[in-house]
Amino acid sequence: MDDRTFRNAMGKFATGVTVVTTDFQGEVKGMTANAFMSVSLDPKLVVVSIGHKARMHDIVKQTGKFAINILTRDQEELSRLFAGQLKEERPVSFEWVDGHPILPDAMANILCNVHSTHVAGDHTLYFGEVTEILLKDEPGDPLLFFEGKYRSIGR
Numbered sequence: 085m086d087d088r089t090f091r092n093a094m095g096k097f098a099t100g101v102t103v104v105t106t107d108f109q110g111e112v113k114g115m116t117a118n119a120f121m122s123v124s125l126d127p128k129l130v131v132v133s134i135g136h137k138a139r140m141h142d143i144v145k146q147t148g149k150f151a152i153n154i155l156t157r158d159q160e161e162l163s164r165l166f167a168g169q170l171k172e173e174r175p176v177s178f179e180w181v182d183g184h185p186i187l188p189d190a191m192a193n194i195l196c197n198v199h200s201t202h203v204a205g206d207h208t209l210y211f212g213e214v215t216e217i218l219l220k221d222e223p224g225d226p227l228l229f230f231e232g233k234y235r236s237i238g239r
């Protein structure tokens with residue numbers, strides 16, 4: 085099977101979009117990820133799958149912690165930025181909570197310590213034990229990703 089067939093099939097699974105953030109030696113590092121899932125209530129675990137070619141892979145291995153920022157539909161540009169799809173770099177404002185840099189306008193921020201990892205092919209699954217959650221009262225609509233394109237509910 086070729087890669088395109090696999091990606092086309094996976095693209096049929098509509099997801100939200102997150103930016104994984106972490107503090108690496110005083111510098112904030114972010115990466116767009118949609119391979120994110122809730123895993124366990126007791127303990128509270130989530131998982132994000134990070135490709136071995138991504139710089140974020142080595143960085144989270146070293147920092148041992150990360151935050152998942154769930155994007156709103158107004159944050160498509162941030163998704164493109166943190167996927168390396170914008171021509172120019174641009175400054176991003178982060179807030180800090182418990183030593184985590186977070187995107188303040190996200191729908192939710194999920195702060196985690198790395199609980200365990202599992203190498204799976206060309207990605208590593210980073211399981212995160214959730215230490216804190218920040219939820220917006222009126223977050224608006226989520227940014228969605230379907231068939232390789234950004235969408236939003238009702239559009």
Ligand code: FAD
Pocket residue numbers: 101111112113114115116117118119120133134135136137138139140141163165166167168169170173174175176229
């Ligand atoms: P880099 O190439 O180092 O960084 C990515 C971009 O973020 C760069 O442009 C950089 O300038 C910018 N950036 C980083 N930190 C900052 C900062 N502090 N301020 C401003 N800009 C900053 N890959 C996966 O492994 N798993 C997934 O689940 C996944 N899902 C994706 C979902 C979508 C919708 C998209 C579009 C891409 C997804 N990717 C995923 C691909 C991944 O986002 C890219 O391959 C990414 O570029 C890899 O990042 P990197 O760690 O190598 O970061």
Ligand code: NAD
Pocket residue numbers: 090091092094095118119133134135167229231232233
């Ligand atoms: P696409 O058609 O490549 O993506 C459709 C779906 O395929 C994604 O939602 C994901 O489930 C899967 N997928 C894509 N690349 C993958 C990879 N390297 N490993 C595992 N699953 C993958 O969409 P696109 O708009 O061309 O994506 C933009 C870029 O972001 C591409 O370079 C793509 O590889 C990357 N991306 C990576 C992942 C990932 O690593 N899990 C997920 C989404 C997008």
